[in-house]
Amino acid sequence: MLLVRQVVVNLNEVEEIRPFLYKLPNCFGPYEELFQKLGSHKTPLCSDYSSVLAEIKQQYKEEPLPYNTLLCVQKALENIIKLVDKEKEPFQNVAQVFIPDRSNVLVPSKSLTVSNNNEIEKRLEGKIDMHFFIGFKELKIDCVRDPALPFEKWPKLLQPDILTTEIFEEISTDNVTEEDCVVAQRIECFLCSAPVVEGIVRLVKHQFKCDGSSFHNSIENTIMQRLTSVKVTKVSGLKTYLKYKGQKIEGTELNASCFIKSVINKQTEDELNYKGYELCFQKESGEQTLTDLINDKQGLLTLVDLCTESRLGKRMTIYLSQILQLLENSSEISRKLDNLQIDAYDLPASWNVPIFPPPGTYVEKKFHAFLEQSISPFKMYEYMYVALEVEDSGDLTDPVYMYADIWKENKRAHVLDITYDVNVGRKNELITVSIYRLYRFKPKEQEIVQDLVKYDIERIGSIPIDKxxxxxxxxxxxxxxLDEAGQKGVLHRLWMQWHPDRNTSHREYAGRVFNYINEIVMKLENNEIIDDEISNDTGRMPPDMSRSTFRLSSEAIYRRGCTLAAHFYDNKEDYNRSTRTGNFAHHRAEKAIVQHIGEAKRWHRQAVHDYKAAISNISTGADDLSFNWVCYKCHKAAEKALKAAWFAKNANKARLRDHSLANIANGLNDGLLLTKATSLGRITGDYSCMQYPDAALGRQQIPSEMFDCEKAEKAVEITKCILDTTAELID
Structure with missing residues (x-):
């Protein structure tokens, strides 16, 4: 027998579910109003399909549904999904809706949980008794993409639980330990750097413009404050666990990759405390570390989102991901955003100043007196603030240093065997250097303690002299x-470290150690035993070094030590006052003039060899069509000679990545060099045109056919003039 409530006046074939819900037959058309008065609906409602489900439940009770009946359930649920958005108040007068569980048994929807996270469900397996909805995918309801969304539109009293709103993932920090990690330090410094902060502020400001909102200075201040206080730490022992109804679910622990925790940064009594963030990550440091940290759900994008208070939209977040990839090239961030047509925005001038210049910048001579001479392994926090001796200093010439960043320590059994992988500003390239070529800058203090220099990073004023x-x-x-250069490098540092003038409060103590160094040097030269017993007379008198091959070196370093010590004491107060401003602000080194005559001579020496190779090719050029190689070698010789001139004039402005002769010559303030460089450039063109057929667009010729004897001879003539002129500048 068919009940009136099982009939809907207007129902199509898709919406009809026989034998539970029928369309009113056409023959009963004149009686539509009567059917509606008796309880039929004019169009289908969610309640009609909930009645279908209730009818099926009544038939099968706690039994699994057969396949054909399950198809009716699928059809009922699919129609509910389509109708729920159309009804203002769906499921009117419906006390409960029955939906299938994973055993194909219909149960009240309120008693089930919808799984919307497979990973969490796997972690829960066997740990907690949870009754799951069969799933739209299993019912082959293809119109659903989000398994939880359809139920969120149901009345609260009918909604099943959603897995991710019932089960929470918490971080366990009970057994977390911090680890030294240079990658973490670099990412932290990167996020706090002026280019990154300025770039993020630009994105937020542009987002406000797109939204038609006003951007205020208070927003800028908040973002700057939070970004510059960010901490990034590598840890071990970081785990997550699942929590249900406030209780930890045992057995659900899992290693976590990232975790962001809030910290309160305490200020002075006159300032308000503000919220900061620390990103802890537990990943092996490698090439993919940065990419993984950016994309992790608790990674860098989330960290910046917290610092900006979720102000970036989808498009700006994509741009943010792109600039976060520029860890090793932060200077490109501004240009990147310009190309993306993001409005420019400058941070306050007083803030937008780094403390140290980029790696590869040469150290001004005035800082030489403030380089610590002791040799000991570097701590992680010191990695980004070191100086590298770029060439062996001669007895009569001052050493040359450049700013460098340490990336990795290569541990060895003995201190002097330790090497470091160092960034000196070469794109995507590190160099490996010995520990004795790397120097710390003396920490800036409020009060200088005129004590002995550090020994193994300790003050040694109280250390017994015999030690x-x-x-x-x-x-x-x-x-x-070590080899001869290594011996010389270590000796120079020991002599300088124990120079009496550098240790004025302990002059006698330092003088004895200085004398003892020379005693040991002489014994080593003569293959004598050096393990003599140390007595109260050791080092009291300077040894006679007249026959030592190191006599001149020792005397030269002593004189240099006197000069550096005088400079140190004359300028120590100014040095300590200077950070971002002042005469001893490191960041000014980029604009400082630093001559590197030794490097200039090396470049010029190679230029001469390239020139000679060009000459040797002229005689065979006609036979093997190699005049292009004559011109190419002339171009490279002239390029190296011009760069040599820059090293002699100001090493910080040597354009090592520029191959345009005219560009390199411009700024040397030598009219003849500029004229000759321009003339040679007209002959050779772009240096790639002399090598690659595809570099000469629009021509049928290949490089070997584009250059003749006349061009080659002219190139040789001009190159000779450039080499002679630059040699005079260097000398």
């Missing part, structure tokens, strides 16, 4: 296993 005798003896013994 320091043993220390330098062992270091010299290890140094003698």
């Amino acid at each position: 320091n005798f043993l220390h330098v003896r062992q270091m010299l013994k290890d140094a003698w296993k």
Whole structure:
């Protein structure tokens, strides 16, 4: 027998579910109003299909549904999904809706949980009794993409639980330990740097413009404050666990990759405390570390989102991801955003100043007196603030240093065997250098303690002198296993470290160690035993070094030490006052004039060899069509000679990546060089045109056919003039 409520006046074939819900037959058309008065609906409602489900439940009770009946359930649910948005108040007068569980049994929707996270469900398996909805995918309801969304539109009393709103993932920090990690330090410094902060502020400001909102200085201040206080830490022991109804679910622990925790940064009594963030990550440091940290759900994008208070839209977040990839090239961020047509925005001038210049910048001579001479492994926090001795200093010439960043320590059994992978500003390239070529800058203090320099990063004023005798003896013994340049480098540092004028409060103490160094040097030269017993007379008198091959070096370093010590004491107060401003602000080194005559001579020497190779090719050029190689070698010789001139004039402005002769010559303030460089450039063209057929667009010729004897001879003539002129500038 068919009930009136099982009939709908206007129902199509898709909406009809026989034998539970029928369309009113056409023959009963004249009686539509009567059917509606008796309880039929004019159009189908969610309640009609909930009645279908209730009827099926009544038939099968707690039994699994057969396949054909399950198809009716699928059809009923699919129609509910389509109708729920159209009804103002769906499921009127419906106390409960029955939907299938994973056993194909119809149960009240309120008693089920909808799984919308497979990973969480797997972690829960066997740990907690949870009754799951069968799933739209299993019912082959293809119109649903989000398994939870359809139920969110149901009345609260009928909604099933959603897995991710019932189960929470919490971070366990009980057994977390911090680890030293140079990648973490670099990412932290990167996020706090002026280019990144300015770039993020630009994106937020542009987002406000797109939204038609006003951007205020208070927003800028908040973003700057939070970004510059960000901490990034590599940890171990970071785990997550699942929580249900406030209780930890045992057995659900899992290693976590990232976690962001809020911290309160305390200010002075006159300032308000403000919220900051720390990103903890637990990943192996490698090439993919940055990319993984950017994309992790608790990674860098989320960290910046918190710092900007979720002000970036989808498009700006994509741009943010792109600039976060520029860890090793932050200077390109501004240009990148310009190309994306993001409005320019400058941070306050007083803030937008780095403390240290980029790696590869040469250190001004005035800082040489403030380089610590002790040799000991670097701590992680010191990695980004070191100076590299770029060439062996001669007895009569001052050493040359450049700013560098340490990336990795290559540990060895002995201190002098330790090497470091160092960034000196070469794109995508690190160099490996020995520990004795790397220097710390003396920390800036409010008050200078005129004590001995550090020994193994400790103050040694209270260290017994015999311990320091043993220390330098062992270091010299290890140094003698190095090559000649290594021996010389270690010796220079030991002499400078123990120079009496550099240790004025302990002049006698330092003088004895200085004398002892020379005693050991002479014994090592003569293959004598150096493990003599140390007595109260050790180092009291300077040894006679007249026959030592190191006599001149020792005397030269002593004189240099006197000069540097005088400079140190004359300028120590100014040095300590200077950070972002002042005469000893490191960031000014980029604009400072630093001559590097040794490097200039090396470049010029190679230029001469390239020139000679060009000459040797002229005689065979006609036979093997190699005049292009003559011109190419002339171009490279002239390029190196011009760069040599820059090293002699100001190494910080040497354009090592520029190959245009005219561009390189411009600024040397030598009219002849500029004229000759321009003339040679007209002959050779772009340096690639002399090598690659595709570099000469629009021509049928290949490089070997584009250059003749006349061009080659003219190139040789001009190159000779450039080499002679630059040689005079260098000398």
